[in-house]
Amino acid sequence: DTGVSQNPRHKITKRGQNVTFRCDPISEHNRLYWYRQTLGQGPEFLTYFQNEAQLEKSRLLSDRFSAERPKGSFSTLEIQRTEQGDSAMYLCASTLLGNTEAFFGQGTRLTVV
Amino acid sequence: DQQVKQNSPSLSVQEGRISILNCDYTNSMFDYFLWYKKYPAEGPTFLISISSIKDKNEDGRFTVFLNKSAKHLSLHIVPSQPGDSAVYFCAASGRREPAQKLVFGQGTRLTINP
Numbered sequence: 001d002t003g004v005s006q007n008p009r010h011k012i013t014k015r016g017q018n019v020t021f022r023c024d025p026i027s028e029h030n031r032l033y034w035y036r037q038t039l040g041q042g043p044e045f046l047t048y049f050q051n052e053a054q055l056e057k058s059r060l061l062s063d064r065f066s067a068e069r070p071k072g073s074f075s076t077l078e079i080q081r082t083e084q085g086d087s088a089m090y091l092c093a094s095t096l097l098g099n100t101e102a103f104f105g106q107g108t109r110l111t112v113v
Numbered sequence: 114d115q116q117v118k119q120n121s122p123s124l125s126v127q128e129g130r131i132s133i134l135n136c137d138y139t140n141s142m143f144d145y146f147l148w149y150k151k152y153p154a155e156g157p158t159f160l161i162s163i164s165s166i167k168d169k170n171e172d173g174r175f176t177v178f179l180n181k182s183a184k185h186l187s188l189h190i191v192p193s194q195p196g197d198s199a200v201y202f203c204a205a206s207g208r209r210e211p212a213q214k215l216v217f218g219q220g221t222r223l224t225i226n227p
Contacts, residue, residue: 042217056212100145100206104156
């Protein structure tokens with residue numbers, strides 16, 4: 001399967017705990033995006049990488065959120081001191097520079113209890 | 114501020130008929146528009162796109178129409194099939210913007226009835 005892969009698919013955590021999600025993009029794609037989707041809404045942009053460089057972060061991305069893409073391959077999104085409002089579907093997408101059609105993974109559904 | 118709006122949360126259509134999903138946008142800097150389809154527990158899947166230099170793009174049963182003066186686009190599916198039942202998201206992007214990030218509408222849940 002050469003699509004975008006995200007792990008884990010589901011995560012339930014207690015408020016205050018840290019969580020980390022992983023995204024493996026399509027191998028030749030140099031752009032990687034993180035989006036967040038809450039119930040009844042469309043995905044909202046969080047941040048993106050071009051190769052290993054994080055080039056833009058949304059104001060939705062508070063200081064508790066950090067994302068990395070070491071070596072320009074897979075990416076991780078960490079949320080520290082989770083809050084109930086962080087409960088959402090976290091989506092990763094990848095594409096080639098110059099292409100607008102992004103390919104999405106299946107997402108990680110986070111539930112903070 | 115909702116820059117991309119899908120005002121119909123749901124739509125129900127008879128199998129074999131035409132499904133028309135609508136989307137409005139407010140940002141004049143958007144010059145590329147996409148439709149994604151999403152099944153439960155899966156990520157969005159790209160369906161079809163259109164550049165602002167065109168007013169129509171067709172791909173099989175799917176056609177997207179763009180009316181720039183009205184800042185409106187629509188997706189036509191004909192004939193509709195039961196497998197088309199899903200949530201459809203309209204998305205927009207400014208290709209001159211470095212990030213080329215997608216701005217999504219809220220989605221329309223399409224149900225195709227047999």
